[in-house]
Amino acid sequence: MTKEQRLQKRYSAEKRFKWYGIISICMALLFVALLVTKVLSEGTSAFVKSTIEIKLNFDQTALNLPEKPITEDLNAIDFYSFAIDQILKTYPTSNRDEEKELIKLFTTDFEFEVKDFFLANTNLLNQTVSFKITASSDLDQLHKGNYAKNISEDRRKISNYQLKIYDHFIQNNKITKVFNVYFFTNGDSRNPEIAGIGGAMLGSFFSILVCLIISFPIALLAAVYLEEFAPKNKFTDFIEININNLAAVPSIVFGLLGLGILLNVFELPRSTSLVGGITLALMTLPRIIIPCRASLKAVPPSIREAALAVGASKVQSVIHHVVPLAMPGTLSGTIIGLAQALGETAPLLLIGMVAFVVQVPANPLDPSASLPIQVYLWSESAERGFVEKTSATIMVLLGFLIIMNSIAVYARQKFEKKWI
Amino acid sequence: MDIKIKIKSTNLNVFYGEKQALFDINLEINQNEVTALIGPSGCGKSTFIRCINRMNDVIDICKIQGEIEMDGKNIYAPNTDVVSLREKVGMVFQKPNPFPKSIYDNVCYGPKIHGIAETKDDLDQIVENSLKKAALWNEVKDRLQEPGTSLSGGQQQRLCIARAISVNPEVILMDEPCSALDPIATAKIEELIDELKTTFTIIIVTHSMSQAVRVSQKTGFFHLGKLIEVGTTEKIFKNPTNNMTQDYITGRFG
């Protein structure tokens, strides 16, 4: 083979290799694009909800209020009957069934919406205002086009009569889509239209917070000790092997640990973010120790020597010089570990964070769900309205993961610039 | 002016595990003098000076036999405080290694941890004095908060020297301080060494024969872990007694 032939062969091999790389990246991007497209297409609709505009006449007598009402009088109003009165005025009904069907077009929480509105604006007494009530999930899904209309009535969730009302509302521009605040503020619910990830978000937040508070200091101290102070012998080698193996243990095993020890032995409250946080901390520990040790190893020995030569003790040289320099790597490792913990489902299932929790938790000792578990719960549900919410929750989860990873990358770049 | 012996090593033997690095070193270092240690690579010069501030302690397999006395006291005595030893014996390394902190923080770190300065003003004063003594003050006085690593190589090495003298040591050990620097930076540091010797005792390891001649008053020649010859710099370089010394400094082997 001549020199030119050999050169040609080498060039073609390099070109081929480059194409292999490009194809692999494209395939990976394709899968990501598929996931994102599916999630986006299904989930974006969850961020809006359909509302029906009705007129509310806050007539004093209709509300059974005295001449000069005081706060207790206002709180004692029967908003349920008042609201039903106002709703029934929106469309003619001939019998009880039709009334029921009309009311079913509105959210089951309608009385609370009216109540909250009035109590926030008591100056509207004796006035008539337009107010948008959240539509029921069935109407919401119908309006979003998720229900087929051209199938037989007994196979539909919306009856013909309800369809007529819907068309009437549409013609009169009574139905609008607004931003779905409930999605972020409410806890779980049987009714899709008022179900939200508020509880799950706070549950995840508290879990990650507890996880961070427990795992970061312990991991940092363990890594510093093992890397800087521990004598190099078989015992420390053994510990190192075990830590590396722990990072590879399936997360569900930690769930069993949480179940067996935290719940059964220590009898901590079930389903709480505290227990979830501790379980996640156990799982995240090795995932912080390993990058932390790698960062500590990467600090050049010249820095340590310089500190020692100036008269710093070993501890001082480590704390004042080595650890700050290892911080960028440690922090990005921590953030990535926390991002992984955020997406963990299996261990939290076992410690019970899978309960149906309506109340948004106020502190880590309240029972709650977490975001991935909420995804799991809703994906199992039969209601059509939960489909979009599942995808929307996945979007929120992915959003948090992207933000956390971006912070890790940014923090690493910013700190590394200073140290070079 | 009578010569006072600052450091004296007696029958010093150093082992790295099984391998012996220094054989029976008996060397006296005089106070307020510059003593140069020369010899081919791997002959034990760096090992020797690292024994003086006990930097070899950080190497687990390093074993020391024999004594090193400073001001008459054995620094390897069991109850010696290594931290205060290193306050008295400073070190400047081959490759400049300022802390990745500001220039100010580099110099004030030592005084801070040894509790030398009480107030911020004291610290400012110490930083200024150290930088002045290291002939760096005029170049950096307007940018003390900039990182130490933003300086040029020669300036960084002078910063390391300022850092070493900020704790007011008695001895300064220099391990090939100019080997990573350009000729002008080297010349500045040699001049600095000349000035510093009036206040400190300096031991310098160098590969440059001409540098040893220029800066030192006493020279020791090491070869394969043994101290072959020691004497005044003038004698060693004009007319050494030992043939191996002569062969080394004239470039017949090395």
Added chain:
Amino acid sequence: MTDDKHIVKSYGEELQFLNDSLIQMGSLTESLLADSMNAIIILDKDSVARIVESDKKINEYRAKIDSQIMTLLVKRAPMAIDLRFAITSLRISQDFERIGDLAKGNAKKMLPLPQNLPQDLLSSLKRLGNVVDAQLNKSLDAYIKKSKDIAIEVIRLDTSVNEHTFLAIKEVLAYLSKDQKNLEYATNLLFVAKNLERAGDHIRRVAENIYYFIEGDYYKKS
């Protein structure tokens, strides 16, 4: 030359080249001195021109060696024995040049002398010339062999030179006292004797430098 085991071969070669240059210069000087003495003894006035040419060559050597030493100093920063070699080579070449000048001067001094000069007058000069020749020869020997002992011998030979000079001067003064009109000739002969004595001093200095180069210290008469 000190043994040539420099790591940088060209350094060793430069030192060797300098050594050889000096030996060549020394040989030339030795020949010139012998020629000059011969010319004076047989009063060969035709050879003076040739002698002047030879001296020019010696001066050229001096310049060449000077330049070699400068290069050596700036290039190699020689230490210890190499440094002593460079410095003593500089001095020795200087001394050789002076000896050449003195030999040339002597030949020129012979020009105005009459052919009928008494032989016994020139014989003491001849003896002085031989002693100085031998001294120069020995110093070259010492240089080539780098021998401390031979150098010491040369240094000690200086007293013999001084004695022979004294004898030669006595004879010339006796010749002068016989006849006042011999003044001019006598003066020239006195100069010749003095020049030979000075040549002897230079040769002694060459030997002292050889000693210094070998020992690192100056020779002290014990």
